[in-house]
Every structure is written in structure tokens, then in C-alpha cells.
Amino acid sequence: MTTYPHRQVGLAQLSLVGTAPPELVSIAAQTGFDFIGARVRPVTATERAYDLQPGSPMLKETLARMRDTGVAVKDIEFLLLDGSEQREAWLRMMAAGQALGASSLTVAGADADTARLADTLARMTEDGRGFGIVPTLEPISYQPVSSIPAAAALARHAGCNIVVDALHFNRFGGTYEQLAGSQDLVPLLQLCDGPALRPASRDGLVTESRSERGVPGEGGFDLASLVAAFPAGTPVSVETPSDRRVAELGELGWARNLKTAADAVLQAADNLQKAGSK
Numbered sequence: 127m128t129t130y131p132h133r134q135v136g137l138a139q140l141s142l143v144g145t146a147p148p149e150l151v152s153i154a155a156q157t158g159f160d161f162i163g164a165r166v167r168p169v170t171a172t173e174r175a176y177d178l179q180p181g182s183p184m185l186k187e188t189l190a191r192m193r194d195t196g197v198a199v200k201d202i203e204f205l206l207l208d209g210s211e212q213r214e215a216w217l218r219m220m221a222a223g224q225a226l227g228a229s230s231l232t233v234a235g236a237d238a239d240t241a242r243l244a245d246t247l248a249r250m251t252e253d254g255r256g257f258g259i260v261p262t263l264e265p266i267s268y269q270p271v272s273s274i275p276a277a278a279a280l281a282r283h284a285g286c287n288i289v290v291d292a293l294h295f296n297r298f299g300g301t302y303e304q305l306a307g308s309q310d311l312v313p314l315l316q317l318c319d320g321p322a323l324r325p326a327s328r329d330g331l332v333t334e335s336r337s338e339r340g341v342p343g344e345g346g347f348d349l350a351s352l353v354a355a356f357p358a359g360t361p362v363s364v365e366t367p368s369d370r371r372v373a374e375l376g377e378l379g380w381a382r383n384l385k386t387a388a389d390a391v392l393q394a395a396d397n398l399q400k401a402g403s404k
Contacts, residue, residue: 133358135388136161136200138316138365140336142377147176147199148187149377155195157381163201163232163363164188166222167215170336178222185225192227199226200361201262201289201314206269207246209237216250220257230262230313232289235271235280243271247284254286261286262313267297267324268331274304281311291316291365293339296347297324297331305355315356317388318366322346339366342387343394353395354402364388 137159142150147164154162168175178185192198202223205216219231231254237243250261263286265277274295277288288311290300305312319340325331342349342364353362364384372380 133392134160134200134361135385135392136163136314136361136363137381137384138163138363139165139203140365140367141384142372142381143367144174144372145377146174146184147178148184148191151188151191151195151197153378153381154197155191156378157385159197159364159381159385161198161200161361161363163203163365164199164222164226164228165204166202166219166226167205169204169206178226179218180221180225185222188226199223199228201230201232201363202226202228202259203232205231205233206236207233207243209239209242209246212246213249213253216261217253220254220259223259224257229259230287230289231259232262232264234264234266234269235277236269238270240280244280244283247280247286251284251286260313262289263287264289264291265294265298266291266335267294268328268335272298274300274308278304278308278311287311287313289314289316290352291318292342292347292349292352293318293320293335293365295352296320296322302351302355305352309356312356312360315353315360315362316365317342317349317353317362317391318364319343319345319347319349337367337369339368341366341368341371341383342391344387349391350394350398353392354398358396358399362388362392
């Protein structure tokens with residue numbers, strides 16, 4: 127499989143949220159991606175649920191396609207930590223993730239009680255050790271944990287990681303100084319694009335995030351500089367949902383479009399890194 131040198135590229139589940147993981151593996155293989163992210167727990171009541179628990183038929187089919195194609199699963203998602211008791215949910219997710227060979231579980235902080243959220247993350251991190259999975263806290267622009275400094279402080283307390291998403295980085299006004307101080311916590315960078323102007327309302331932020339992001343390189347974000355701020359070996363997952371364009375292009379066409387666009391951004395980032403090293 128041909129990939130960008132030194133950097134693995136993945137296809138996030140949200141880019142094709144209605145595509146079951148076995149088919150997502152096949153689409154990723156056909157379009158040149160190295161790995162996928164798998165949504166082992168739905169985020170909204172309207173999402174299609176995928177049963178990837180140990181012993182399930184869908185898990186067996188996903189593993190078979192992974193063996194046949196060489197496409198891996200790096201990350202699983204998604205748990206919104208809202209202050210309620212969710213240990214049973216994350217243990218089930220970790221069991222599915224372990225079966226898939228994943229190493230991280232993406233969560234977001236919706237609990238405004240910082241001390242309680244820190245304790246929850248610490249419990250998750252301890253549980254994750256038995257599964258080989260590290261919780262990865264994603265700062266999201268419309269949630270209580272909305273910035274890199276806030277997420278990094280919680281992650282260092284709990285012993286877990288954070289993920290940097292290009293959309294939220296731009297929407298919460300992230301800085302490269304913040305990235306530099308948190309690089310050791312970031313196992314994965316999520317890539318998408320969008321208008322430079324932030325949506326005016328929370329509802330607008332939610333809609334953009336979940337269903338209408340921009341193709342990498344076609345919006346107002348400086349993605350090459352963002353990618354170049356990380357070591358060349360940092361994996362990149364393309365998380366670019368667009369209900370409209372999936373309907374227009376089909377699942378395979380959309381994935382192919384995203385891979386071509388991501389490769390161009392990564393080449394530009396590589397050029398920046400090479401220029402900076404001279």
C-alpha cells in the first residue's frame with residue numbers, strides 16, 4: 127500500500143458515519159488509507175449502531191477484512207463524559223477496541239465539574255491498561271473542555287492523551303505555542319477544513335462538526351502549518367463528514383476525494399518541514 131512517507135493516513139468513521147466498519151475497511155483499502163477509526167458506540171440517537179463486541183458477526187467480518195487488506199484500526203470512539211456513571215459503557219468499548227487492535231479511545235469532556243472529570247479520566251486510564259487502550263481526550267469547541275491547555279492539564283493528571291482536531295483547533299483559537307507544549311500527549315491528528323469564520327452559534331458549531339466539514343486544502347485553515355507542527359511520524363486521520371457530498375459522490379468517491387486532498391496537504395507540510403530544517 128502506497129502512503130505518504132513516514133506518516134500513516136487514516137479514514138475516520140465520521141467521514142462515512144453511515145458506513146459499517148467492515149465496509150469502511152474495504153473502502154479505506156481501495157482508496158489507499160492505512161487505517162480506520164471505528165465508532166463502537168453511537169454518539170446520537172439517530173446514528174446507526176455497530177455491534178463490534180467480542181463474538182459478534184460484525185467484529186468477525188471486520189477482522190477478516192483487516193487481515194485481507196492490511197488496513198488497521200488505530201482508534202475507537204466515542205464517549206461523551208458528562209458526569210454520569212459510564213464505566214460499564216467504556217469497559218464495553220475497550221473490549222471491542224482490544225479485539226480490533228486499537229490503541230486509543232476518543233472521549234470528550236462535557237462535565238463542567240473539572241475535579242470529577244479528572245477523576246473519571248483517571249479511572250478510565252487505569253481500566254484501559256488492562257485492554258492496551260489509552261483514553262484520548264478531544265477538546266471540542268462547544269463543550270466545557272474546549273481548548274488544548276484545558277485538555278492537556280486533565281490528561282497529564284490522568285495519565286492519558288489528547289487528540290488535536292483541525293476544526294476545533296481553529297474554532298477555539300488554538301495556538302502553535304499550545305501545540306508545542308502538548309506534543310508529547312498527541313498520538314493522532316485529525317484533518318479537515320472549513321471557513322476561516324467561526325459559526326455564530328453553538329448549534330452552528332455542532333452542525334458543522336458533525337455533518338458538514340470542508341475537504342482538506344479547500345477551506346480557510348492553514349492545514350500544512352498545523353501538520354508541520356507535529357513530528358513527521360504523527361499519524362493523521364481524515365475526519366471530514368459531509369452528508370451532501372457523500373450523497374453526490376458515493377462512499378467510495380468521497381473517500382477517494384479525501385485521500386487525494388489529504389495527500390496534497392501532507393506534501394505541503396513535508397515541504398514546510400524540509401524548508402525549516404535547512
